[in-house]
Amino acid sequence: MTNKVILLVEDHPDDEELTMRALKKNNIKNEVVVARDGVEALEYLFGTGAHAGRDMSHMPQIILLDLKLPKIDGLEVLRRLRADDRTKFLPVVVLTSSKEEQDIVKSYQLGANSYVRKPVDFQEFTQAVQNLGLYWLILNESAPERVPV
């Protein structure tokens, strides 16, 4: 289970901290890679920039994607990784503060697998993270690493 990486795309340190705490509280010990903006997230996913030379055979088991991000926002990140063969089947859970209709609709249009609103109540938040971990890291069967082109 440890080899299954979680990519957390989150710019706010408080949310990052709270998410990490919720994961820890739910005993999810997977490696968590944190990208603090859209550019960083894409560099990691495509092995460029700061992540150049990364082992590209390792792709995240789940991407927790915030929408409101500096430089490149979450929806654009989603669009680009769905446009690339290497990343187009990666499970993406949009995890964000808003439940604006436009955000939800656009996310699904661009191929998000799930949309979860971060609750203000931390206990509810912890519960949500637990459910996500259970589902995406254990129950869900991912697409093969190497996708035949």
Place this chain on the structure above:
Amino acid sequence: MPVSELTLRKALPLQVLGLWRKFVNRVLGGLEILHKHTILVLTVLFGLCLIVIYFHISHLKTQMVTAMAFRGADIYIRALNEMRTWYTVEVVQRLHDQGIEASAGYRDHQGKIPLPETLSRNMGRRLVGGRPGEQLRLLSPYPFSQGGDSGGLIDAFQQEAWEFFTEHPDEPFYRLEQVEGRESLRFAKADRMQGACVECHNGHPDSPKRDWRIGQVGGMLEVVYPVDSLETVVGMNWQETYGLMGMLVFLWMGGFGLVVLKLGRVASELEDQVRERTGALQDANKHLELEIHERQWAEETLRQAKDTLEKRVQERTGKLAASNAELIREVAERKRAEDDIRKLNSQLVQRSAQLEASNKELEAFSYSVSHDLRAPLRGIDGFSQAVLEDYDEKLDESGRSYLRRVRASSQRMSQLIDAMLNLARLTRAEIHTQTFDMSAVVRAVLDDFQKMEPDRQVECLVANNVFATADPQLLRAVLENLLGNAWKFTRQQAHPRIEFGHGQYKGQSAYFVTDNGAGFDMTYVHKLFGAFQRLHAYTEYPGVGVGLATVHRIIQRHGGQIWAEGAVGKGATFHFTL
């Protein structure tokens, strides 16, 4: 000058004129009669002609008869004279030379011959013998020889003739007279003494007168010749002539009659035609009269219409002038109003742009609020919880309580933010109307409430088949809010009751949601639909105070109205129209 004279002077020419006129009128009347009775006049004229011809023929006949008689008598006398002369010269004188004398009494004496005179008389008698009425005699006022008939002039004719012959011895004397009841010609000629006669008469012993001279009128020969016998002879021819004439007349009359008949027929045909034509003409005349009458009526009507029209035109013209002035004023006003409108429009466009901008801003703001305002709250709540969990032993009860209140506040803030965002979203959302069953929606909403609180006993009266034409999702939000309030505010009621239906209120059909819950004070009814307005304590009936504001906004956006009635402790009723 006296008046009477004047009058007379004037009257006289007038009288003459009157008479002249009368005459002219009569002539004209006669002409008119002539013209009118052509056939009668023609017949009369023809008759007159016949009469004239008849009289002329009668006259001719008389003349012819007279001439014939005249001629006959003349022949008689000449023949007698010639014969006596011849006898005297050739017989008497020769025999006288031989001693044979002529004597009146020759029958009684041998060797005597009759006197020429006797011969004349006897011959005369013989010539007319067997012819009644005819006489031929020798007359003289002198005495005849012895033994002869006693002479003498016995009647007026003979005496007049004798007197005539003394004057005109060579001319005959004659006239027509009634003799023995018969119309007869009496013709007499003087008998003049010739040489042989004088000799004998003067020398003869029987001669009673011996002073005869040659050429002297010794007597006269008279012939009485009845003309009626001649007339009978001539009359035979005349009768034929008259018969012919009669036939001619008859034929003429026949022809004339035929012509008249023909003419009459033609005339009657003509009359018929004339009558027909007259009838047609009368009809046409009547028609024309009618037409004329109609025309007159139409003209009159037209004239009246024209007058009326003119009057109306004048009125209209007046009105038009007035309305024109009015129009000019109005046009000016309109222009001003248009200018105003244009100004307002440009302002509106500006405002619209502003509104759009502000709407976008609001949207951006909402988006921002949605994302950014909640994140700190999550931090406050999350880290408070973290402190409570990680540093529990270092906190006293008071510290723990504060941290719990921090968390509660942040959660309430989160609810407020959500309610605000919801309200903002409803303000912007597009409306998609359709007709749907509101009753079903009400039942579904109440079912949801019941499922959330299965232990509550609420009497729900929902009218069937209440339909609405609106945005179903927005109307569901309205019903969720109204029914949610009713559900919430009947919580402390022993027998809670919620009712939904449709009815007439103040002349308009409206939907209603009513309950027998806490109700409200009508003094604050104006605050009821304001955002974040609450009429109850949060602790008593929790809520953020945007529910009715949301309802109000949705109803407004559907063009409807909403109003509330209620009293504290006696429930509330919400009416709304769409």
